[in-house]
Amino acid sequence: MRKKRLIFLILAASLGALWGQCSRVANPLQNLSHGDQGIVSILGPSLTKTGQELPFYLRTKRLAQKERVQWYVIGEGEIVSSGSKAIWVRGLFPDTHFFLVCELYTSNDVLIARNSRLIRTFRQAVVLKADDFIPDVNSHIAPQWKRFVRFIREQNLCANIGVVGRFLEHPPENYRLYLLALARDARFELWNHGYYHSLIYGGDGRVFSEFFARSYRFQYEALERTQRVMKEKLGTEPHAFGAPGNLFDHITVQVLQSFPEIHVWFFGKNNGRQMIFPRTVEAEYPTGRPNLSVFATGYDPEEELVVLQLHPAMWDEKDFGEFVKIIRFLQKYQATFVLAEEYYQYRKWIQQNVMPRDSHKDFWRGGRLH
Ligand SMILES: [Zn+2]
DSSP states (O other), rough: OOHHHHHHHHHHHHHGGOOOOOOOOOTTTTTTTSSGGGGGGGEEEEEETOOOOEEEEEOOOOOOOOEEEEEEEESSSEEEEETTEEEEOOOOOSSOEEEEOOOOOOOTTOOEEEEEEEEEEESSSEEEEEHHHHHHHTTSSSSHHHHHHHHHHTTTOOOEEOOOGGTTSSHHHHHHHHHHHHHHHHHHHEEOOOOOOOOOOOOOOOOTTTTOOOHHHHHHHHHHHHHHHHHHSSSSOOEEEOGGGGGOHHHHHHHGGGGGTTTTTTTTOOOOOOOOOOEOOOOBSSSOOHHHHHHHHOOTTTOOOEEEEEEEGGGOHHHHHHHHHHHHHHHHEEEOOOOHHHHHHHHHHHHHHHHHHTTTTGGOOOOOOO
8 A cells, every 4th residue: 555655646746846726637546547436436625724624525335334445635634534534634735735535445455446536725715706708899809808818727726707698699609619618627617797787877876787776577587597598508507696896786685596506696795595705805996907005905814715806808918917916916825716616615515514503604694704
C-alpha cells in the first residue's frame, strides 16, 4: 500500500503546477485501475472550508461486513475515517485542492473498487456575478465579454453569468454556440437573469419591470420561460436567479416558491425556499465602473461569502484593468472564486450533516453567513 501511495503522491505533485482555482483538473488516479468504479461513490460537497470539519460518505451496494473501506487524501488536509464515513479534519491552506480517495477491498485485500473526488478548500468564497450576457446589435458577442471570459479561463477562476431568456428564443448561431461552450465549461455557471430584462423608467420616476408591480402570472411566466429556454437551447437548467436591476416585489418572493430547482437568489429576499446571496460590497461604483478603492473600503476579509456584481459589457480598457486589480487584491487575501451552485451545495451539506438542528436558523435569511 505504501508504495502505491507514494506513486499517487508523486503524480499529484507533478500535477500540482496545473492545479488551478476552478477547473476540473486531471485526476492523478485516472490511469490506474479503479476496479468497478460504478459501485462506489463519494457523497459530499466539492468545497471545504479551512478549519471546518466536514463528513464525506461512501455509498455502495456492495459493502458487506467482511469488506474493508480505505480512505485517504492526496494533497492538503487530513481525514479520520470509520467504515463508510470519513471526516476531513484539518486544512490549513485556503484556495488549494485535494483529492479524496475511497477504496473498497475484499477481506483478502483485493481491490474491488476505487473512486475519488477533487475538492477545493476555501477561507472566503467569492462569487463573480456577471450580468447581462446578451448579443450586441450585430448579433455578435461583444469583445468586452470575450475579454472577460478569456481572463476567467486564463486565470482559472470561476464566474456566474446572467442570461436573459428572450435572446435565446431564436438565437444567432454564434451566440448560442458561445453560450453552449460556457455551459459546458466547469469554470462557468449560467443563471436566470429574467426573460425581458425590461427596465423602463417613466417620466414620473416610476419603474416598470417584469418583476415589479406585475401580476403573479406575468412574473411566473417570465421566470419559467427563461428556465425552459435555457434548458432547451443549452441543455442546462439554471439553479440561480437574479432580477434585472435587482428590482422585485412581494409577488416575486411568492413566485420563486414555485421554483425549487432555483437554489440561489442573488440579492433577493428570504422566502424559505431559495438561499439568499447578500449584497455586502460593491466592485463597481458607479454601475459598470469597477473601482478598487471603493471596493477595498467596503470589503470585509472575514465574510465567508462575497458576491461581486459586474457588468463586463460596459467596461473599457481602464475599467477592465481596475477589475483585474480587484481580483489581485482578493487573491492576496487568499479568496477562492466559486460557482453559486457549489457554494450552495456546501452550505446545504453543512446544514444537513454538521449543524445541530435549530442552531442555524439564519441560514436561509441571507445577511451574514458564517
Ligand atoms: Zn441586468
